[in-house]
Amino acid sequence: MTSAELTVLQPYCENDMRLLKRISKSIFLRLGEPLTEADYDDFYSIANMTLWQAYNSYDISKGASFNTHLCNCLKKKFKTEIRDRHRAKRVINQFTTSLDATNDSEEECSILDFIPSDFDTFEEVTKNSNEQFQDKVQHYFSKLSNQQVNILNLLIDGYEPKDIRQILEISSTEYAENMKIMRSFENVKILF
Incomplete structure (x- = not known):
């Protein structure tokens, strides 16, 4: 490294690159x-690499100081780094899917239908046979439409979603909408 190079770069490299x-x-x-x-550490590393790139691309004949x-x-x-980070986040978000989204198969079940859970609202309610819970169940049923009650009864009897849709002659979209309403917090909170 020549003394001219050292003179230009020295202020930026002194004292743990403080400047x-x-x-x-x-x-x-x-x-x-x-x-x-x-992030600061990442950007300081970028700054360190950029210092050397800036020195190599610096043209004193253009009139601007090296600092500028x-x-x-x-x-x-x-x-550029911030833009690339934002783009990476957007790419990741393109692959996210709602749990209520239906699949492309003939049954059109939501992803939520495939997530195993050992908690069953109806089983929990039927375990407790005291009068208070029976009142809550009746109140829950009263908030459901006739079609939703029919779906619920068929589910309790162990029917699969495709069988329920066939028995009740409803579309998969209609079935999914009814299930969404039946599982909604507004309705289920009555049971607890």
Whole structure:
């Protein structure tokens, strides 16, 4: 490294790269992105690489100081990194699916239907045979439509969703909507 290179880079590399970190931090704050300590470490590493890239691309004949050139390079790199992080988050979110979403098969059951659970609302209610719970069950039934009561009775008897739809002559969408209403917190909270 020549003495001219050392003269330009030395202020940024002294004292554990304090000047480079201070410049980087002021750029972070102006970008307005909330950053964690781990993010700061990542961005300081980017700043360190950018310092060397900025030095190699610096053209003194353009009239700008090296500090100005470095700040512009850092801004571009930081904005690119933030943009790429946001894009990565959007890509991940494209693969998320609602638990109420129906599958593409003939049965069109929701994903929630396939998640095993050892908790069964109806079993819990029928375990307790005291009068208070019987009143709650009656109140729950009173909030359901005739079709929902029929679905519930067939479920209690052990019928599969496709069989219930066939017996009641309803579409899979109609079945899913009824199940959603029957499982809604507003209705189920009565039982507890």
